[in-house]
Amino acid sequence: MEFRPRNYIAEKEAHALPRVRADDHPLSAPSSLTHRQVEVVDHGDMGYLDPLRRSDNNAAVSIEDLEVIESNSVVGVSGEATMLNPSKEWVSFKRSLMQRFPVSKTVLTSSISDVMVKGRKTYDKSSTNMHLEELEDPEKFAEEGGKVITGQEYVSRLHELKVEINHAWHADDRVTSLKLSIKVAKLLMDTSILQCYPTLFAHATDIMDMLGDMVWERIKLKAELAEDGTKFCWLPENFVASDICSNAKETCNNWFSKIGAIRELLPRIYLELALLPLRYLRDRPLDCLQRLVMMTRGLADPLASAYCRLYMAHCIRKLHSHDIGCLLTCVNDFKILLMRVISTTETTHGNLTGQKRLLISLMEPTIDYIMKCIFKNVSERQVGSVLMELGLGSNQVELRGKFPCVAIVLHHLLKQIPSQVVISSAMEIVHLIESSNDDSFDQCLNYRLLGFRLCERRSEMETVNAVVDKVIQVITHYEGLDEYLKVVDAYVDILLQNHMDDHLNSILEGILSRACSQGIAEDELATLQSILVKFLSYYEDLEDIIAMTPFLKILDLMYGSSQSIVNMHILDMGIRNGYIRDPTTIQFLFEISQALHDDENFVNVKDDSNQPARLISSFVSLVDYGSEMESHLTFLVECRAAFGSIHWLKETLVRSSNCLAIKALKDGNRHISFIKSCIAFSEVTLPSISAQTKQLNLYLETAEVALFGGLVSHSDGLIDSAINSLQILEVMDGPRTPVDADGVLSSIQKLFSLLVMVPGNPEHGITYYPKNLGVACQFSVMDDTKNEDKEKVLGNGLLFFGHPSYLHELALMCKFVLQNLVDTIQQEPSMAARGIMALEACNCIASSFIPSQEISSICSNLIETGKSCMSTSHPYLQSTIKFMDHLVHSSVAV
Known part of the structure; x- marks a missing residue:
């Protein structure tokens, strides 16, 4: 058995295709194609259009058609979204309202009507809770008593009421539906438990909307049907009062008469809304809105009054009306309400301040929503009129900044007015904020909002x-x-x-002085993080950041995830421009990496998306000490x-160490001792790499570097470790996926390619390593100029040249x-795979060995295996048989 x-x-020249230099790039424009371009025949198959083969005209038409299709689809979607937007926005608003103010775990029964506790189980408070509440407020405890229901029961009862009203309506018991609806509306009069009110409002208004829709459908049906039940007309989209029959008008009058008979003001307003x-009694239904606005002024409770106006804004939006006069009146009324709340004197117990803040926070969403409704369809030209109505404009174009405005109203006004108005009246707004310093809202948040609004456009x-x-x-x-950080964040x-x-220097010094004297609270870290990240995103060179002493001192005072996020941005900034050579920068980034690595949140991250670990690894790989290679190895x-x-860093360290060894080898002075140090560093680091496939490849890479440097003993030990790693990999991984198998096969091929150049072991023989592997794999030969320094390492072909024992061992x-x-x-279970493998092995063996009786016998058996697994007419089988016949005839001729 002898190799061919x-x-x-x-062989390379024989199998290479002839090459002709192209005059033009094959993907260039069609007009520049030469006559050598392949002709493409169009058989009328429109299922596939090659974009590289169509003409410019066709491309233009296709793009235009695509734009038309896309524009049509966008118009359709946006139109539908516009129609559904008010209702969807209202549902989303109510959901966020309940999330912001969740219902308390328990609700006192004395604070709710009988309709809520009907059929509900009440619970006695624990003696401990009762004693604590009695100590805190004896009068309140005496009034409320000790019976409660759970918050879940409270919400469930509201759902049940909605079901009962709906069921009674469809059972033609509309009187019961109205009575229950009135009871639900009366619930909105009770604000004794402030935290529960938003949830009550959301569910109660849901019931109000349902009742309004059911009444609408009933009266609409009366307007379109005759007395005998036959439909005699269809109401047009924009119908007027004259289109409505007297029967429908009478029914409508009855409903408003019943609502007008309600004694309590609040439920009467809600049901009328x-x-x-x-819109059956008059052509201008909005005329009654001003009356309802005036009626809301009779509501003494500020919270109930605010949420009633909120529901009014929702009902106006349902009418798709652009009239904002009533909403402007509501905002002006809000100012009076808030001033009353703010000016309320504190009680002797000192609890009113907390209650006052809670009350204002509960009212804030109502102001926000109404402001959005006002500016929803207001053009920039109309903003002046709106500001005049709100008492903030001296004329149509100027904003008056010398009169105070309630701070919370000013905040939500500032959120909604167009950015151009903000920029043109920026100083007037500053004066407004300065003069509107009350307890309704933190003044610093208005300065902060102004800063963010000024960033929306370029200002003079x-x-x-x-x-x-x-x-x-x-x-x-x-x-x-x-407060300082919140404002600075907006203007940085x-x-x-x-x-x-x-x-910039002033605010950094201001932050540092306050942070040193007071420390940094957890809720301040996020804002401080935002400020520092903005600095990092603006500067391009890390040296500019290092030169900012206050910046680095502030960073040292930070802690937790915010400090780690800033450190990650610094690392990203440091590796952005490639290799890092400045020793000061290297030391700074090393300390930043240490702080990032020591963060507990960082340590607990174990997945492959660990961005901090990847940034540290990238930093280490980009460090370059130049000719100071010893310093680099120390690093x-x-x-x-x-x-x-x-884990990623260990791989980076080994690769960096190997690169240092290669760099030393390329130097005129061989630096053998330094190369040994690099190889030793890699040998010590490699066993701690947990990824077996990566460990195997790095063992081979390091062995190759050692062999390249003439360190044969080191390469022998590394190859032994690689073989051991491969054996452990087979035991641990078990059945591998095809992707993993391909990776392992590639590593094995690399190992065998390396073994071609490794001198045989004098103690165990030249085939010691292949026998240890115990795998069947064809040797793939590498170019020996890449693996061998012929002055240092002699291959087996020269070491054992012509020796009979060498040939016999092979x-x-x-x-x-x-x-x-x-x-x-x-042993391959799949017949199709077995046949292909047999033919591939046959071709490989026949091409690698000189024909002999033994080789011919092996190849014949493989061809028979191929015949038993596939059709005799299979092209691969036929080509393999012809190839073998050619080899047999060639050997006979020779």
């Missing part, structure tokens, strides 16, 4: 300077870090974009000690491999 000598250069879409430098100077002057007097983008370096040792828990090894190969093929 091969001339690889001749629910029936507002009944004069305006920017004036606003920034005034705001910086204001926040200088803030003693608390939280403006300062960076306009290169206001003096102000790698420090990284291994500091970042031992990062022959025995080949026989062993071929036998294992044939046995493995015969």
